[in-house]
Amino acid sequence: MIITRPRDWARIEVRLDALGARRVFVMGCGQCATVAGTGGEAEVLEAKAVLERSGREVTGWSVGEVACHAGGQRLETREHASELAAADAVLVLACGAGVQTMADAVEDTPVLPGLESVFLGNVVRHGVFEERCQMCGDCVLDRTAGICPVTTCPKGLLNGPCGGMWNGMCEVLEDRECTHVRIRRRLAQQGRTGESVPLPPKDYSKKLKPGKVDLRAASHGKGGTS
Numbered sequence: 001m002i003i004t005r006p007r008d009w010a011r012i013e014v015r016l017d018a019l020g021a022r023r024v025f026v027m028g029c030g031q032c033a034t035v036a037g038t039g040g041e042a043e044v045l046e047a048k049a050v051l052e053r054s055g056r057e058v059t060g061w062s063v064g065e066v067a068c069h070a071g072g073q074r075l076e077t078r079e080h081a082s083e084l085a086a087a088d089a090v091l092v093l094a095c096g097a098g099v100q101t102m103a104d105a106v107e108d109t110p111v112l113p114g115l116e117s118v119f120l121g122n123v124v125r126h127g128v129f130e131e132r133c134q135m136c137g138d139c140v141l142d143r144t145a146g147i148c149p150v151t152t153c154p155k156g157l158l159n160g161p162c163g164g165m166w167n168g169m170c171e172v173l174e175d176r177e178c179t180h181v182r183i184r185r186r187l188a189q190q191g192r193t194g195e196s197v198p199l200p201p202k203d204y205s206k207k208l209k210p211g212k213v214d215l216r217a218a219s220h221g222k223g224g225t226s
Ligand code: SF4
Pocket: 132, 133, 134, 135, 136, 137, 138, 139, 140, 141, 148, 149, 150, 151
């Protein structure tokens, strides 16, 4: 899921003032931002209260099922058409993908991000998220015993450990075991010590930017990507 954190509220106020936006519609997200506790109903109502305390009118609010789903967002905007039409701006408590989906749905109205999108995260347990993948498009997990070196090593080292590793611990995150020590230990656990060899440089050209996958495209063998 996409992990978000609240955006500095002062920045939101500055942008609303710059736009002369006195009337605001607030949109949340029923998926990632709800799980992350940043853009669910409670946070949308909190944002509404803060906006009203600062003298703005909230013309309406909504928490759609998935903010980054274009079809769902279009339905949501249809349901709230009059409230959106009355707004000078829309504040979206969702990741950047959700903000852009909303911006596409209401092209005539300025849309502002209410959150910062920080990483693609694993849910370790309730309220605890960890970044495990940067979606590089050239996965090496088959070589690294299922531990991503480029994401979980703070230096992003494909091969390691670096010279700062001490007693198996990471020199940057001192309370964590070095990623490369973990990889070697797990490879040994699996009887794969012979695979502890340097990996060739990653092919970052495989990272799709901007990413697009069309499952309806004929070339499914290539992932229908472009
Ligand atoms: S190697 Fe790339 S695709 Fe695989 S987990 Fe790491 S960042 Fe993600």
